[in-house]
Amino acid sequence: MNNAPPINIGNFSIGRNLQDSVNGTLGVAAPPVTGVSLTITSADPSRLLLSNSATTVGTPSIAVSVPGNGTSIPQFFLQALDGS
Numbered sequence: 001m002n003n004a005p006p007i008n009i010g011n012f013s014i015g016r017n018l019q020d021s022v023n024g025t026l027g028v029a030a031p032p033v034t035g036v037s038l039t040i041t042s043a044d045p046s047r048l049l050l051s052n053s054a055t056t057v058g059t060p061s062i063a064v065s066v067p068g069n070g071t072s073i074p075q076f077f078l079q080a081l082d083g084s
Helices: none
Strands: 007-009 019-026 036-041 048-051 061-066 072-080
Touching: 048 061, 061 072
Parallel strands: none
Antiparallel strands: 007 019, 019 072, 036 061, 048 072
């Protein structure tokens, strides 16, 4: 049984050699003092990479930080390497 709170990131379609910005929300607020660090990982890095910056080549996974009491996942970028 998994009691982890939900992480909400929408469904996206992106074409080959294109990039799109993404953000999301946590189902519950991050711990007040420490916040939380999330690792976001591509299910198939041969087709999709992730980046914290629009000008940086993506990698298979990235870390993003949500500040204390926050629920907003900071913007990150999807970089498509395949057309589907």
